[in-house]
Amino acid sequence: MRVLFSVSSWPTHYASMVPLGWALRASGHEVAVLCAPSQTDAVIRAGLRPVPVLDGMEVAVRNRMSYVREALRGEWPYPWLPLHPLTGAVMTSLDDFDLAEYRRTTEREFARRSAEGHDRAVGFARRWRPDLVVHDPVSTEGPLAARVLDVPAALALWGPVGTHEPDGPDILPEDPGRSFERYGQAPFSADSVDHVVDPCPGSLEPPVRASRLPVRFVPYNGGGTAPEWLDAPGPRPRIAVTWSTALTAMSGPRSYVLPVIVSALAGLDAEVVLTATREDVLALGTVPPSVRVLERCPLEALLAHSDLVVHHGGAGSAMTALAAGVTQLGLTFASEQARVAGRVCEAGAGLHLPGHLATREAIRSAAEDLLSGKARRVAAWSIREENLRRPTPARLVDRLLRLARG
Template identity: 35%
Template sequence: MAVRVLFVTLPWKTHLFNFVPLAWALQTAGHEVHVAAEPDLTGAVTGAGLTAVPVGSGETMGERVRRAWREGTLPTPEEAPPPGHPVELYDLGPDRQRLSWQELNRIHDTLVVPRAWLSNDTMFDDLVAYCRSWRPDLVIWNAVTFAGSVAAAAVGAAHARFLFSVDLYSRLRDDQLTVMARQPPQDRRDGLKDWFAPWAAKYGVEFSEELVNGHFSIDQMPASFRLDFPHRTVSMRHVPYNGPAVIPAWLAEPPRAPRVLMTFGVSVRSWPELQVVPVERLRESLDSLADLDVEVVVTLPDDVRASLGRVPANVRVVDFVPLHAVLPTCSAVVHHGGAGSFNGSLLSGVPQLLVSTALDAPFKDHHLRAAGAGLAITPDRFSGPLIRENVVRMLEDPAFRAGAETLRREIMSYPAPNALVPELERLTAEHRA
């Protein structure tokens, strides 16, 4: 029997792209599929061949964040806590060290809760109203788009989190609840619940951890990257979608030398603040690779390309190239740690060098190294000599390719989106009220 499935995406194009192959699979299996997104993403949804449901304000996420910076309701990147906490704090095992109560509150107050209200507050009313009208059977929501779980609960729909990275939000939530239970009752402050519970109550839904975790989660990460939680998880093979794509003529030819891709995400096109590497250091890194027998491909927006100026003869600078097409031709990739670049590199079995300050970067670094599949540096250490050293190391040591290939085989063992549909149908019937 056909069911109605509503996807709820973070107002960010790359997060929408993570959903698209599963949405196609459900749609071609005969189910009704709609995608709820802020108006800014309507064109991207319909461009992917899916039905869009605009919810929320016309203000883009970028505009909203910059306004919050001006008003002082959101810490600027300079004011926020450094995201690169020691990876052992996130490591697996019941005896791991947990963050202190003060540190957990600081992270929730400056990162977790602000991201929650920035991503959800404007869409709650529209999303619940639409669910009450359309009555979906299953709501699949981005891991931090909690409005999706509230809307689902308001109409008795099954609902699932769709993870875009390692599940650090659940790890932080688990630590928050565990450490909070050790505090005196008068000190047990819960910033996430304080934000979440009034929104749920507005639509007749009682706050519970099920709203935070979903009935189940859909995870594309290798099992070795996952955190040990009792929540139900179903695995899905990552299938890349990069938006409208055209294969350039040069990509149809085999590379003349080992190809190294350097890409720092599409988000910097509208968010210059997200550029992790200054142009001067990027130019220095390209110069450091000039005498190597490699073919370097760099993706950069036009304005950054213009400021880059001269590039070495073995460097090709392009505005955009589909990752799913170029990654299989690469011998190494240097990137910012975004979901598309990271998961695409894993899927293609390519050794990768992360250059990131994202909250999940230390965890990815730890497990890439454990698998022998890659390396990482922080952007403040980005320099020509260090990039050269790491690239040469990944190219010359066959253990990196072997480690990346092991992870690729693990991912390929998971069901593709089409094969996952029957399990989603079963879970929908199990959890739908």
């Protein structure tokens, strides 16, 4: 069987698909990954074959654009404005972004590039002849190729946000190049998705209206090494802190709350271990002696002996913590992140603080609550067991094979 993956320009979006790619390869099937040229090295490092032909709006620009639309609708919940969608600059007024000018110029360029990327994706699919397509929610090139070739397609969720959220956020993109229409296909929408690969335990099951293909969440955090002392927990509880590699670029400078987090946690009777990019660590300045810093340590390794994790509400961080059975504190700066942290909170496995409320006192109080209470630790461990009872990626391969064979 040949399986065509189609992924966005943001590596964490398709990280949950990587173990499925491994399982398919280990079962003797061929896998090719439609991606943007910027993702070539990341796909290669994951041990899969990249096909770098996609183009269009970068995910960071798309996210900033969605934040501006929320602000224009009066749905932006933070006491500051979102960043300028194109430049990433801080705005003093929504008028700083000329929407009419954008529609006349830049939007047309994005549409042209998107259309060309879709054409190249269809062209490769026609040559390679896949039996099945698996795509992340933001990549529409894969489902278009599947329709043109009349093969089944499955959307692979990256976390507990579904295709049919009753009040947002909408994780599916638009089709600015009208590529589905150009190929004589009905427009792509949430209602046109037939199959969804869902890695979420039932306690956090997101809303979808498609055939659900359940799978165990297997963390993939990229490469990296972990020091030996991580596997030797000390007498005090361990708090892991992980932060987005590009949150500031999408949500603005006020989303850089690492200094506040470190200050809030440093005085607790706990071992604090921070993993972040070199740039974020350098921006911290002097780190208290009680805080250990690891640059790009795989989160799975850090959480193996942690009692609490503090993160920005990203689906990858939340799902890796759920797989490890670790309670969570989500400090969020965007609607999708808020939904992820909210679902973890609703499942009883953590707490959620919107970013503008994440003061030193609030963070410290929430961390103390999570470390001292038992109910949320029990809930987190129960969700871990739920995840382990789900079908492995290897078992999902058999179901995908049946799907491909009709």
